[in-house]
Amino acid sequence: MTEPAKTRPVFRNIHALQDLPSYRLPAAGWVSILHRISGALMFLLLPFIVWLFDKSVSSEISFAKFKSALNLGIGMYPGWFIRLTLLALIWAYLHHLIAGLRHLYMDATHSVSREFGRSSAVATLALSVGLTVVLGAKLFGLY
């Protein structure tokens, strides 16, 4: 029998506001927490997503309503707010999809080296943010 290890100081119950901001996450850590945040965001906005699907696909009249909601707004929400929300959803979907494909690739090929974890995480962030910027520029009529 070996000697039991000496008792070390144990730090539990990290404080979300005091401790978390001082953590410096590696790129893979950012991909991981953003995977969660993007998933939760799409969950919370699910009724809005179904509403968009309903309006865009149901009839010519509802499609016109869908377009005017994006351009002129609907109810108390101005058009730019609807488009900004849609852009947040576009980012969330892109990030969740690309980070998910990264997961699947790592599972299938056992690519779990530290270097691949870092480079694929940077690629995930660059691709999702880059595509969001491109699609956002289109959504707000910049080209």
Added chain:
Amino acid sequence: MSEGIGSKRLVTGAHYGLRDWMAQRLTAVLMALFTALVLFQLIFSRGEIGYDLWAGIFSPQWMRALTFTVLLALTYHVWVGMRDIWMDYIKPVGVRLALHIFTIVWLLSCLGWAVQVLWRL
């Protein structure tokens, strides 16, 4: 400290093991392929992207059946993901139960609405 660790560890409650892990990946693959299918039809279409093209993508019977299956996959995928989030961050059992129930009601309501939209096309 060492109580409940090792051979005495109680493994229960969180669906440890293969089932949810596999379900999360299979539903993800299905949704990724569906995304590619819809994007493919949008990108390689002729003419303006308007109502006719968009509604036409979802109107064939096989596409409606496939979309229905993807909606079921999505609902299960979101349930597993949100349940994991609640289990990680919410410790009081009553609050967690309430959030689980909220998640199920939220998801099934949205699913019912989406299926109705789909089936009256």
